[in-house]
Amino acid sequence: MQALQVIDGSVLEGGGQILRNSISLSALLGKPIDIRKVRNGRKPPGLKNQHRTGIELAAEIASATLTGATNGSSTVSFAPKQITPGNYTADPVTAGAATLLLQISLPILLFAPSTTASTLTLKGGTNATNAPQIDYIQHIFLPFARRHFGLNVDVDVRRRGYFPKGGGEVHVTVFPGVEGAKLTAASVLERGAITRIGGIAHVAGLPAHLAKTMADSAIARLAASGFTPDAAVPVPVEIASTREKNENTVGGGSGVVLWAELAGGGMIGGSAVGSKQKDAVGVGEEAANELIKGLEAGGCVDEWLEDQIIIFMALAEGTCEVRCGKHGLTLHTQTAIWVAEQLTDAKFDITVQDSGHTIIRCRGIGYTP
Known part of the structure; x- marks a missing residue:
């Protein structure tokens, strides 16, 4: 068994991401870990139901010995054995x-x-x-x-x-x-043109016309910003609207997710979740505004995709390189990089171009079981 490694759960964003990425890497590498000050940056700190459930799932998959996995706990010990x-x-x-x-x-x-x-x-x-x-x-x-x-x-x-x-x-x-088999190294540096904008507006337990209203308002907001099939360089915009069958949901709700597909292989998203405080038009516009913001940042990935791919960059074989937007790396992304470098031999290099775009490069570990 490898030596126990201690992870400080209060570093950088100090939330659940440290927990999730640390546990995943611990299971893969067979490294026992203690995570202390769990979710120290949240109020209240410590484990919540969903975090505990996730750790218990990982422990089951990795046949791990798990201690401290109770709601409110600020210290978790995870000692993996075998992935099944x-x-x-x-x-x-x-x-x-x-x-x-x-x-x-x-x-x-x-x-x-x-x-x-x-x-x-x-x-x-x-x-x-x-x-x-x-x-x-x-x-x-x-x-x-x-x-x-x-x-x-x-x-x-x-x-x-x-x-x-x-x-x-x-x-x-x-x-x-x-x-x-090993994960392949991603190289996504050239953005290219927007080839398509897709989306889905969904409702459940609510009238179907609200989904269409959300989709239409998102399309109108995109058109007002120049993303329209009538533009000089046409960009197909296809946003579906759906209402879930009553038996396919518990309670009511709504949401919109939009995505822009880029010729260079990148993806930019925008989303919004409905609530009693928002009208359907506002929800559609909110998702469209988020997509527009991501597109205007000029990267090949949005700020959410940016942090979710870090663990895969660390595990891949060879050098991954991804162009991010002009917003600078988010705290979630910085945290994911910190965790990866604590637990693996992956090496990250962050450079900011003259254009303001950030390039993440990572020499991955070429992980195999």
Whole structure:
């Protein structure tokens, strides 16, 4: 067994991301860790239901000895043994984000020693604030990760879950590569033209016309900013509007996720979640404004994709390089890099171009089980 490594959970953004990335890397590398001052940057600090559920899921997959995994705990010890492929279920019994359960478990299962797929049944919130919506994972993160890292993952949303009732259900199929396969190194430096803008506006437990209103308002906002099929260089804009069947949701809710596909292989997203305080027009405009902001920043990835790919850059073989926007690296991205460098031999190099764009380069460890 390797020596215990202590991770300071209060560093930089001091939230749940340190927990998720540290546990994933611990499981893959067989490194026992203590995470102290868990979520020290949050009020209240310590584990919440969804964090505990995610750690317990990772412990089950990695046959880990786990201590301190109780709600409110500020110290967690995780000692992995062996990653076992299989069929796993996790349920925070709240509106806790199913996508955050995926973030902690996906890197582990990608390298399960098997030639057959593993499955995850993840329950909770599918479309919540303070976490990627499941549609972001389906239409932005996974297409990017498939193209540039070679991930082979399918996501099927069986039931949507909104705050505060949750109750969503997502089925994930993780196909491992052949034994000994490594993640490919992503090189995404050239942005190229916007080739398409896609999106989905969804409602559940609410009138169907609200979804169309959100989609139409997003299209109108994009058109006002010059992203329109009538522009000199036409950009197809296709935003679907859907209403979930009553039996496919618990409670009501709504949301919008938009994405811009770039010729150079990049993806930029924008999203918004509905609430009683927002009208449908405002929700559509909010998502469009976020997409416009990401496009105007000039990177090949948006600020959310930017931090989610760091762990895969660290695990990949060779040198990854990704052009980010002019906003500078987010605290989440800086934190993900810090965790990766604490637990792996990956080396990151951050440069800011004269144009203001930030380039992340990483010499990955070429991880194999």
